[in-house]
Amino acid sequence: MDTIDLLAKLPGAFTESGLRQEMLTHGKFITVDKDDTIVREGQFLDFLPIVIKGEIRVFQQKEDREILLYYVREGQTCMMSLSAAYFSQTSTSYGVATKPSEIFVFPTRLVNDWQLKYSSWNAFLIQTFRSRYDELLDSFESVAFDPIDKRILTYLKNRSQKDHSSKIVISHQNLAYELGTTRVVISRILKSFEQQGKVKLFRGYIQLK
Amino acid sequence: MDTIDLLAKLPGAFTESGLRQEMLTHGKFITVDKDDTIVREGQFLDFLPIVIKGEIRVFQQKEDREILLYYVREGQTCMMSLSAAYFSQTSTSYGVATKPSEIFVFPTRLVNDWQLKYSSWNAFLIQTFRSRYDELLDSFESVAFDPIDKRILTYLKNRSQKDHSSKIVISHQNLAYELGTTRVVISRILKSFEQQGKVKLFRGYIQLK
DNA sequence: CGAAAACGGTATCAAAAGTTACACAACTCA
DNA sequence: TGAGTTGTGTAACTTTTGATACCGTTTTCG
Numbered sequence: 001m002d003t004i005d006l007l008a009k010l011p012g013a014f015t016e017s018g019l020r021q022e023m024l025t026h027g028k029f030i031t032v033d034k035d036d037t038i039v040r041e042g043q044f045l046d047f048l049p050i051v052i053k054g055e056i057r058v059f060q061q062k063e064d065r066e067i068l069l070y071y072v073r074e075g076q077t078c079m080m081s082l083s084a085a086y087f088s089q090t091s092t093s094y095g096v097a098t099k100p101s102e103i104f105v106f107p108t109r110l111v112n113d114w115q116l117k118y119s120s121w122n123a124f125l126i127q128t129f130r131s132r133y134d135e136l137l138d139s140f141e142s143v144a145f146d147p148i149d150k151r152i153l154t155y156l157k158n159r160s161q162k163d164h165s166s167k168i169v170i171s172h173q174n175l176a177y178e179l180g181t182t183r184v185v186i187s188r189i190l191k192s193f194e195q196q197g198k199v200k201l202f203r204g205y206i207q208l209k
Numbered sequence: 210m211d212t213i214d215l216l217a218k219l220p221g222a223f224t225e226s227g228l229r230q231e232m233l234t235h236g237k238f239i240t241v242d243k244d245d246t247i248v249r250e251g252q253f254l255d256f257l258p259i260v261i262k263g264e265i266r267v268f269q270q271k272e273d274r275e276i277l278l279y280y281v282r283e284g285q286t287c288m289m290s291l292s293a294a295y296f297s298q299t300s301t302s303y304g305v306a307t308k309p310s311e312i313f314v315f316p317t318r319l320v321n322d323w324q325l326k327y328s329s330w331n332a333f334l335i336q337t338f339r340s341r342y343d344e345l346l347d348s349f350e351s352v353a354f355d356p357i358d359k360r361i362l363t364y365l366k367n368r369s370q371k372d373h374s375s376k377i378v379i380s381h382q383n384l385a386y387e388l389g390t391t392r393v394v395i396s397r398i399l400k401s402f403e404q405q406g407k408v409k410l411f412r413g414y415i416q417l418k
Numbered sequence: 419c420g421a422a423a424a425c426g427g428t429a430t431c432a433a434a435a436g437t438t439a440c441a442c443a444a445c446t447c448a
Numbered sequence: 449t450g451a452g453t454t455g456t457g458t459a460a461c462t463t464t465t466g467a468t469a470c471c472g473t474t475t476t477c478g
Contacts, residue, residue: 083339115331122324129338130292140349144389180353
């Protein structure tokens with residue numbers, strides 16, 4: 001891939017051409033396979049990733065369970081990596097590709113340089129932090145105040161909207177992981193949704209109606 | 210209060226003297242009473258606050274309920290104000306003083322200037338965002354995975370530690386609000402804690418043992 | 419092909435948490 | 449002082465959710 005192609009792929013938020021130029025100069029373009037681990041807990045971060053294509057699932061691993069933090073999608077960077085790198089700390093979370101992905105990585109020392117040179121970089125950072133916070137706040141409210149059936153429906157609708165498809169490809173088990181509950185509960189509620197005509201169930205996916 | 214006193218009160222994180230000097234030059238020092246509203250939803254932010262003394266409770270108001278986001282304490286700034294101001298958006302949350310407080314405010318346009326001039330300012334921002342995120346993540350995990358009795362105990366212990374006192378001044382009703390449940394549930398569990406000898410209950414406060 | 423793994427349906431039971439209702443004590447303030 | 453407000457205790461009940469167990473089907477992969 002040549003420079004022109006790559007430039008075209010960088011998020012539009014980077015309005016300053018000097019910044020885009022520096023990214024190209026100092027950055028490295030890598031590709032990863034589905035299920036590849038990009039970052040693991042305890043790892044020292046000497047690079048900052050921006051996802052060009054694909055998706056990275058960022059989560060924490062506790063004793064028995066897994067906490068999903070967010071997905072890093074096209075044009076986004078990983079907030080956890082960013083702050084860990086900024087303070088020279090090791091990562092407290094994992095990042096795993098959910099599909100074959102293309103990632104742009106560059107040395108973290110540049111973060112500080114760019115903050116002092118490019119407003120659009122700062123805007124990107126603040127935007128990143130704020131929108132992750134808002135996302136988490138949504139999840140928090142949902143977990144704290146909504147009954148599970150509503151949470152499931154909300155999840156399905158969100159996925160449907162995001163994927164531009166009423167076919168949501170996920171197993172009951174994985175849906176249970178996403179929502180922090182168990183498979184049996186999910187199956188039970190989905191079944192009742194089906195009886196109410198809200199969805200149609202298939203092996204491996206759910207059709208939203 | 211003269212310049213020297215004020216300087217001494219600024220958070221140590223601002224290592225650059227130029228920054229401290231600018232803060233003093235452009236900032237304004239205000240005092241508020243308990244229960245004064247500093248920021249309300251829909252308000253356009255033209256200033257950024259840093260709390261010097263006291264505490265601001267930041268929350269969102271939904272139809273029926275209230276969501277506590279965080280408390281802004283000494284040396285801290287309000288993440289929500291910061292990002293709202295940065296993008297010239299109105300506030301989505303409220304900020305109310307929980308006690309008489311002293312706040313340092315300065316024009317938000319400076320945020321952008323300082324980002325481009327002072328590393329310690331950038332570090333302060335990233336630290337602010339990251340620690341609020343971590344806090345919220347803790348709450349999320351707690352709500353998602355811990356039974357209420359454990360959450361109550363955790364709350365009491367945290368408060369006790371923070372206030373340097375085993376006497377936690379809060380009504381059962383307000384504790385219920387904090388934890389997103391109802392008064393009856395709180396009373397029930399506290400009573401069982403008392404029978405287990407973990408606490409002693411009084412009107413208006415709880416003694417942790 | 420055949421075994422193992424992944425997927426989903428369903429029943430039963432148990433536990434956790436919310437709901438409603440009522441009583442009384444303590445505090446506050448006109 | 450006395451009426452209204454706030455704070456707390458407690459019983460009885462319902463609802464929601466989780467836990468366990470067992471089943472059959474589909475898919476995967478050596």
